[in-house]
Amino acid sequence: MSKIVGIDLGTTNSVVAVIDMGLPVVIPDAGGLRLTPSVVGYNDPEKPLVGVAALRQAALHPADTVTSVKRFMGRRGKEIAGDEMPRTYAVIGRGDQAAKVVAGGNAWRPEEVSARVLAKLKADAEGYLEQEVTRAVITVPAYFNDAQRAATKAAGELAGLTVERIVNEPTAACLAYGLDRVENATVAVYDLGGGTFDISIVEIRDKVFKVLSTTGNTRLGGDDFDRAVMNWLLAQCGTADLAGDLVASARLKEAAEKAKIELSDRTETDINIPFLKGDFSLSARLTRATFESLIAARLDETRSACLQALHDAHLKAAQVDTVILVGGSTRIPLVRGLVESVFGRTPDQSVNPDEAVALGAAIQASILQGGITDTLLLDVTPLSLGIETFGGLMNVIIPRNTTIPTKAGELFTTAVDNQTAVNIHVLQGEREMASDNWTLGRFSLPVAPAPAGSHRVGVQFTIDTDGILKVLARDVNTGHELNVQVKAVADVSDAEVEQMVRESVAHAQADILKRQLVEAQISADEMLRATQKALERYGDRLEAGERKAIDSAWNRVRAAIDADDLSSLKAAKQDLDEATQRLADLMFSDAVQGGDAPRR
Amino acid sequence: MNEIKVKCLGCGSLEKGDFCGGCHTILPIDHDEVDFFQLFDLEPRPALDRELLDQRFLELSRKLHPDRHTAEGSDLRLKVLSISAELNHGYRILADTKERVRYLVGKVTDQEPAEAKQVPPEMMELFFEVHDLMGEADAYLKQRKPAASRIEAALSMSDSGRRELRERINALRQRGNETVARVEQEITQLDAAWDDSAERPRILERLSRLADVLSYMGRLRGSLDDKELKLEM
Numbered sequence: 001m002s003k004i005v006g007i008d009l010g011t012t013n014s015v016v017a018v019i020d021m022g023l024p025v026v027i028p029d030a031g032g033l034r035l036t037p038s039v040v041g042y043n044d045p046e047k048p049l050v051g052v053a054a055l056r057q058a059a060l061h062p063a064d065t066v067t068s069v070k071r072f073m074g075r076r077g078k079e080i081a082g083d084e085m086p087r088t089y090a091v092i093g094r095g096d097q098a099a100k101v102v103a104g105g106n107a108w109r110p111e112e113v114s115a116r117v118l119a120k121l122k123a124d125a126e127g128y129l130e131q132e133v134t135r136a137v138i139t140v141p142a143y144f145n146d147a148q149r150a151a152t153k154a155a156g157e158l159a160g161l162t163v164e165r166i167v168n169e170p171t172a173a174c175l176a177y178g179l180d181r182v183e184n185a186t187v188a189v190y191d192l193g194g195g196t197f198d199i200s201i202v203e204i205r206d207k208v209f210k211v212l213s214t215t216g217n218t219r220l221g222g223d224d225f226d227r228a229v230m231n232w233l234l235a236q237c238g239t240a241d242l243a244g245d246l247v248a249s250a251r252l253k254e255a256a257e258k259a260k261i262e263l264s265d266r267t268e269t270d271i272n273i274p275f276l277k278g279d280f281s282l283s284a285r286l287t288r289a290t291f292e293s294l295i296a297a298r299l300d301e302t303r304s305a306c307l308q309a310l311h312d313a314h315l316k317a318a319q320v321d322t323v324i325l326v327g328g329s330t331r332i333p334l335v336r337g338l339v340e341s342v343f344g345r346t347p348d349q350s351v352n353p354d355e356a357v358a359l360g361a362a363i364q365a366s367i368l369q370g371g372i373t374d375t376l377l378l379d380v381t382p383l384s385l386g387i388e389t390f391g392g393l394m395n396v397i398i399p400r401n402t403t404i405p406t407k408a409g410e411l412f413t414t415a416v417d418n419q420t421a422v423n424i425h426v427l428q429g430e431r432e433m434a435s436d437n438w439t440l441g442r443f444s445l446p447v448a449p450a451p452a453g454s455h456r457v458g459v460q461f462t463i464d465t466d467g468i469l470k471v472l473a474r475d476v477n478t479g480h481e482l483n484v485q486v487k488a489v490a491d492v493s494d495a496e497v498e499q500m501v502r503e504s505v506a507h508a509q510a511d512i513l514k515r516q517l518v519e520a521q522i523s524a525d526e527m528l529r530a531t532q533k534a535l536e537r538y539g540d541r542l543e544a545g546e547r548k549a550i551d552s553a554w555n556r557v558r559a560a561i562d563a564d565d566l567s568s569l570k571a572a573k574q575d576l577d578e579a580t581q582r583l584a585d586l587m588f589s590d591a592v593q594g595g596d597a598p599r600r
Numbered sequence: 601m602n603e604i605k606v607k608c609l610g611c612g613s614l615e616k617g618d619f620c621g622g623c624h625t626i627l628p629i630d631h632d633e634v635d636f637f638q639l640f641d642l643e644p645r646p647a648l649d650r651e652l653l654d655q656r657f658l659e660l661s662r663k664l665h666p667d668r669h670t671a672e673g674s675d676l677r678l679k680v681l682s683i684s685a686e687l688n689h690g691y692r693i694l695a696d697t698k699e700r701v702r703y704l705v706g707k708v709t710d711q712e713p714a715e716a717k718q719v720p721p722e723m724m725e726l727f728f729e730v731h732d733l734m735g736e737a738d739a740y741l742k743q744r745k746p747a748a749s750r751i752e753a754a755l756s757m758s759d760s761g762r763r764e765l766r767e768r769i770n771a772l773r774q775r776g777n778e779t780v781a782r783v784e785q786e787i788t789q790l791d792a793a794w795d796d797s798a799e800r801p802r803i804l805e806r807l808s809r810l811a812d813v814l815s816y817m818g819r820l821r822g823s824l825d826d827k828e829l830k831l832e833m
Contacts, residue, residue, distance in 0.1 A: 403691070
């Protein structure tokens, strides 16, 4: 039987691994590279480029190069917010339609793009193993919902792979960490990758890896930090008008990512982009402190998630024995500091943050193949599953963090006489109102006309070991099984897709800039109000010069808000942030010492 | 009784009935209802040895998890999935005191105990206090905006209103924990009298009430935790 490989299908990079002589190893490609960039170039749609080859031509053909497609897997058009839109290629799909990316003049389903990356990994593995590879375990962020998991599975199938299991990334990393350890332990896995964040708490007991809780954010990762640096760089461009210039955007993005990586080892870095626009060359110096201030607010969201995960596991931070860091973004020193402050311990550095997930997937593959027999993984469903009930509320059927596989049954009945169908709205999420949660899908159960309440339909919801929902329904009166099709996305015609492709090329960039301006104005306004309040309380503790600097920065932000100019507004906000640094530090240290902050 | 012999997934021996005599795993037969106490080989009574339950859960998982049966045919694999789902569900019920007590009462009396529609009298005071505090916390959270800059974060950190709310939440949670500890203690006492059949109806009645208290306590603790998390964020 052919070997099952383990694949980490990442936002930025993908990795394939296998168990060789009992040990998990990463499979390099023909060129010896262990990480394959998750990038597909469609400049020639007949012969798409994948990986490093695609990345190399990204700055030349930005509009035809798809990066970070994982963010759009299994998502609907309406779910993608303006600030999430990529700068260089377009994403289309309205309302409940599935999101598609536009490149090389065509609209592609995200799973088609991912399938290109998977097919390359499959070929690399075949070259290395010298045998055909047809089966794989593929990892996903733990916080992926039903549709995102199903899309990942579909991508594998499009690439010619039978997907034997979908495994959560942090859990896979934990397997890689714990495989050779005999002692029992409670492990927290902090996984911050290119596009997604997960935190999982895992209890290892007698080689059974039992996930206690997991939570995360599927829209938070290194891409967002790159974007923050890009915005800062744009603000440094002064009057150079870069709107709508895709090549300039692609070069800025490349420079932003490079600067971010350099700041993990250094305290400052110089960014030089010659002839960015016409004669204009960008040259700027970014310090680690400024970088940290740019990403601090987003990064702080992971702190809340860690607290939530501990709470759900019924544990205090001190009860966690080990914290492991996974994902490239955990190389950022500020991330390490945050993890230390939440868990009160230095993170364990024994796993390779880029490779642990793929190695864990290979371990799970071996478990499925009967190779590793002493280890077992018990994972959970990250999101509560429920149905909409009377009054628009969500009724939870399977709570989050329930060990999978799991199942739950519900009985439904008709509400009015001669009703011919019972409509069921299936949801995932933690909010009380159905409309605030994510619609997994809707289905309709046909029933024979009868007086209200006389017909009963039993529905069984099963979440399988991939974390994917299956629904079975049975008419209780007749005993017949009913065919259930859970519909998650709206259909869309080819003509409509073509129309959207055309429009996206024409308007995408202008729309994005307009949205960014409005968002920046709102947040600047809030910052002004906070500064004013802080000055009322702490102003007397500042030196005259400091006070003057704040006042002048404050006025510049005020003027920039009214001027409707994004780049000057961002620069002014940056100045105000720097001018108020000591004021903020004063207040932080007061708050930490506790108690004696002046009252209003 | 079931006359058909089935191959046990745990040890491979041919057995009839619901459970394998050899290794105590559940047999792959369609079940209308699985007895969770029987599944975990535990006595159906109010108190439970949690350590033993955890141990049995791990043992059974090792035998029954779908990962252990990937080479079987697709029909059997579906059954394994279903049994494994049952095992996980049963563990969740037995590991949670409220769910376990309600399950036990339901089994013994052969009817699902009705969930309380009203706040149990002994919790009335705590209930209203929590309710009021939640209102205050909501009002506080509503006027607070997410910090998008350092100066905004500093302003919210130095806010004394937040600290005060958190202290009050902690005090109420402490009282809630004491209530739960008292309920757990009473369940242990009821367990001691469980085998006395004359006492049984009284015990069952009392267990239902205690489950109600735990159910309301769960909700109260949930809202306290939720607000505390939001205040911390």
